[in-house]
Amino acid sequence: MKEAKDILREWVQGSENIVFFGGAGVSTESGIPDFRSEDGLYRQSFRYPPETMLSHTFFLRHTAEFFAFYRAKMIPRGAKPNPAHCALARWEKEGRLRAVVTQNIDGLHQLAGSKNVLELHGSIHRNHCMRCGNFYPLSTIEESEGVPRCACGGTIKPDVVLYEEPLDEAVWAAAVRAIAAADVLIVGGTSLTVYPAAALLDAYCGQKLVLINRDATARDNAANLVLRGSIGEIFSSLKV
Ligand code: NAD
Numbered sequence: 713m714k715e716a717k718d719i720l721r722e723w724v725q726g727s728e729n730i731v732f733f734g735g736a737g738v739s740t741e742s743g744i745p746d747f748r749s750e751d752g753l754y755r756q757s758f759r760y761p762p763e764t765m766l767s768h769t770f771f772l773r774h775t776a777e778f779f780a781f782y783r784a785k786m787i788p789r790g791a792k793p794n795p796a797h798c799a800l801a802r803w804e805k806e807g808r809l810r811a812v813v814t815q816n817i818d819g820l821h822q823l824a825g826s827k828n829v830l831e832l833h834g835s836i837h838r839n840h841c842m843r844c845g846n847f848y849p850l851s852t853i854e855e856s857e858g859v860p861r862c863a864c865g866g867t868i869k870p871d872v873v874l875y876e877e878p879l880d881e882a883v884w885a886a887a888v889r890a891i892a893a894a895d896v897l898i899v900g901g902t903s904l905t906v907y908p909a910a911a912l913l914d915a916y917c918g919q920k921l922v923l924i925n926r927d928a929t930a931r932d933n934a935a936n937l938v939l940r941g942s943i944g945e946i947f948s949s950l951k952v
Contacts, residue, residue, distance in 0.1 A: 716939050717950065723896045723920050723937075724728050724952045730809040731894035732800050733887075733912060734943075737901025737925060739818055741794040741944035748903050749926065753785060770878040775859050775867065782870065786817070787854060793824035796900070799947040801825035811890040815902060815909050817872045828897055830887045832879055838871035879908065891915040900943045904931050917940035 723764040724730065736746030753762045758781065764770055765781045780927045782815045793801075801824040804808035806869055811828045814822050821829045843866025851866060853860050860868040873879055891897060892915045899922065905912040913921070913931055923935040924943050932938050 714877045716937050717946065719937055720811065720922055720939065720946075721897075721950050721952055722810060723922070724803065724950065727808055727896045727920075729893065729895040730803060731811050731813065731890050731897050732809060733813040733891065733897065733902070734796075734816040735900075735902025735904075735906075735909075737903075738796050738943055739788075739791070739794070739813070739816055739820055740901070741796065741942060742788070742791045742818075744788045744791050744818055744819055744820075746901070746903075748905070763875055768877050771869070771874055779853075779859055783853065786872075787850065788818055791820065793820045795944040795948040797821055797824035797826070799950070799952075803952075804828065810894070811887075813887045813890065813912065815906060830883050830890065832873070832883060833885060834870070834872040834880070836870055836872060839868050840871060841866040843870050872874075884908075887912055887950065888915045892917060894918060896920040896922065898922045899931075899935075902929070903927070904929045 722922065733772060740746050740749065747754050747762065758765065771778045799820065800809060800812055804826055811830055812826050813830045813832065814821060814834050817831065817833050817836050819835055837850050839853055840846065841862035841864060843861060844862060844864045846862050848868050853870060862868055888939050891912055895918060897916045897918065897920065899913065902925070919936055921935045922937045923929060923932055924939045924946055926942060
């Protein structure tokens with residue numbers, strides 16, 4: 713009987729329309745902790761739960777504390793793409809993969825060379841003044857202290873989707889379109905517990921739904937193929 717990895721290899725080699733949908737687990741092998749694993753952010757103790765500190769209300773009411781947490785925990789220092797990011801970028805270049813849909817905000821897919829990246833939760837690399845809209849790069853947030861301020865005096869806010877904030881409608885629509893049209897959908901490194909992102913699986917109509925995760929997810933039963941393990945290692949061992 714064929715192993716799951718052999719089937720995945722065949723599907724990847726035979727497709728020109730793969731879509732990848734991933735989460736924080738895609739970047740743990742780059743040294744960025746996820747939220748819900750053993751050593752994830754939810755297991756570390758803070759004055760408030762991470763979900764509270766990353767909420768819109770907390771950002772408005774405790775802005776300085778938000779930025780202290782954000783600078784310490786949400787901005788990775790020196791993180792580099794791992795074999796999972798690199799394989800996805802290569803597949804896109806080879807014409808096998810159409811889009812990467814990600815819940816991550818770290819920008820590592822683009823650093824690996826992926827072009828069509830749909831960032832459901834925004835990016836740490838884009839920041840705007842809440843008053844005049846002026847754009848600022850990540851370095852402005854890193855190099856500032858306390859609440860980062862624009863030249864006009866307004867607060868600079870990272871373009872990341874905080875809890876209680878809606879997703880960007882255009883990004884969401886593009887993700888639904890890509891997944892609905894996909895031949896192979898590979899879902900990896902996500903606990904599939906953050907909604908509405910997790911509901912994207914429902915847009916897929918094909919028979920090649922692959923779930924790659926270290927822990928079991930609530931949607932394993934719906935998958936055509938489940939691979940349990942580290943996504944970077946699994947993609948490396950495929951040798952495609
Ligand atoms: P999560 O923390 O809820 O779940 C991560 C899942 O990935 C877990 O089920 C874990 O078993 C699995 N995992 C961890 N490392 C893995 C690996 N190397 N290979 C395969 N599986 C692995 O993450 P989520 O579902 O993405 O939801 C959390 C939210 O927080 C999302 O919005 C996410 O974008 C955000 N977040 C982003 C980053 C980042 O940008 N790197 C980091 C932390 C959290």
